[in-house]
Amino acid sequence: MRVWAIANQKGGVGKTTTTLALGRTLALRGQRVLLVDLDPHGSLTRAFGVPAEPPPSGVLELFSTPPRPLSELAHPSPLEGLDFVCAQTALATLERRSASQPGLGLALSQALSRHAAGHDYVLLDCPPTLGLLMVNALAAADHLVVPTQTEPLALHGLAGMRRTGEMIARSRGRPLPAAVLPTMFDRRTRVGRETLRQMQKEYGPLAWSEAIPIDTQLRNADILAQQPATSAQPGRALDAYARALDWILAGQARRLERAA
Ligand SMILES: Nc1ncnc2c1ncn2[C@@H]1O[C@H](COP(=O)(O)OP(=O)(O)O)[C@@H](O)[C@H]1O
Numbered sequence: 001m002r003v004w005a006i007a008n009q010k011g012g013v014g015k016t017t018t019t020l021a022l023g024r025t026l027a028l029r030g031q032r033v034l035l036v037d038l039d040p041h042g043s044l045t046r047a048f049g050v051p052a053e054p055p056p057s058g059v060l061e062l063f064s065t066p067p068r069p070l071s072e073l074a075h076p077s078p079l080e081g082l083d084f085v086c087a088q089t090a091l092a093t094l095e096r097r098s099a100s101q102p103g104l105g106l107a108l109s110q111a112l113s114r115h116a117a118g119h120d121y122v123l124l125d126c127p128p129t130l131g132l133l134m135v136n137a138l139a140a141a142d143h144l145v146v147p148t149q150t151e152p153l154a155l156h157g158l159a160g161m162r163r164t165g166e167m168i169a170r171s172r173g174r175p176l177p178a179a180v181l182p183t184m185f186d187r188r189t190r191v192g193r194e195t196l197r198q199m200q201k202e203y204g205p206l207a208w209s210e211a212i213p214i215d216t217q218l219r220n221a222d223i224l225a226q227q228p229a230t231s232a233q234p235g236r237a238l239d240a241y242a243r244a245l246d247w248i249l250a251g252q253a254r255r256l257e258r259a260a
């Protein structure tokens with residue numbers, strides 16, 4: 001089982017869209033995928049049509065005593081092979097508790113280590129704040145995927161995220177390789193093109209050499225949670241996400257080879 005955290009300490013950069021797009025693409029390729037919504041805002045949960053009220057069971061129950069097993073919290077989606085765990089609004093209060101409180105920072109790692117139940121990939125959709133939930137995700141992840149908007153201010157957020165990833169890797173004594181995914185790229189604007197060039201220069205092989213384009217089809221994430229219509233064209237952004245996935249998988253395979 002591979003665990004990927006989709007994180008950036010900034011909102012609106014495409015984390016949830018990326019989680020859905022990568023998860024969907026993996027599932028359509030025959031992998032069994034579990035998406036976990038760690039953001040109290042619950043955008044991923046809403047994309048699957050689950051309302052905020054009444055609160056669904058979900059991530060909160062991983063922190064209860066005793067915790068509920070992940071397999072009991074996973075809901076099947078309309079897409080074969082794709083399951084999801086809901087976020088609840090009440091996660092916001094959990095977020096204010098300290099990650100240093102015994103056990104709390106590792107609740108997700110522990111839930112995943114007990115979760116043998118048939119998922120090849122677990123994708124963690126993180127909140128935009130460095131709190132208890134993001135710490136849980138980074139502690140549990142084998143790999144960090146950082147969607148980053150191709151606009152100048154995003155480069156600051158990216159540097160912060162990189163430091164956080166390195167800090168977690170040191171404290172747990174296990175590397176946390178990162179992949180920077182440029183998102184919402186508008187090649188018609190100069191500032192977009194320049195930011196992309198800058199990102200690729202600063203991050204070198206850690207950054208994807210392409211970018212996910214702005215695509216009106218992705219303005220509404222719900223479409224990614226649905227079964228694809230047989231006649232539907234994948235669309236530019238989804239095509240790009242499939243190539244981004246290939247790039248992430250190739251990096252993962254290289255690291256496994258080196259480790260063997
Ligand atoms: N490639 C894209 N093209 C157009 N709109 C996008 C694209 N990626 C994301 N969006 C839209 O941008 C908004 C923010 O994306 P989202 O994935 O929710 O970001 P985050 O999870 O980081 O807050 C959403 O409304 C989403 O539908």
Ligand SMILES: [Mg+2]
Nearest residue numbers: 015016039043
């Ligand atoms: Mg989100």
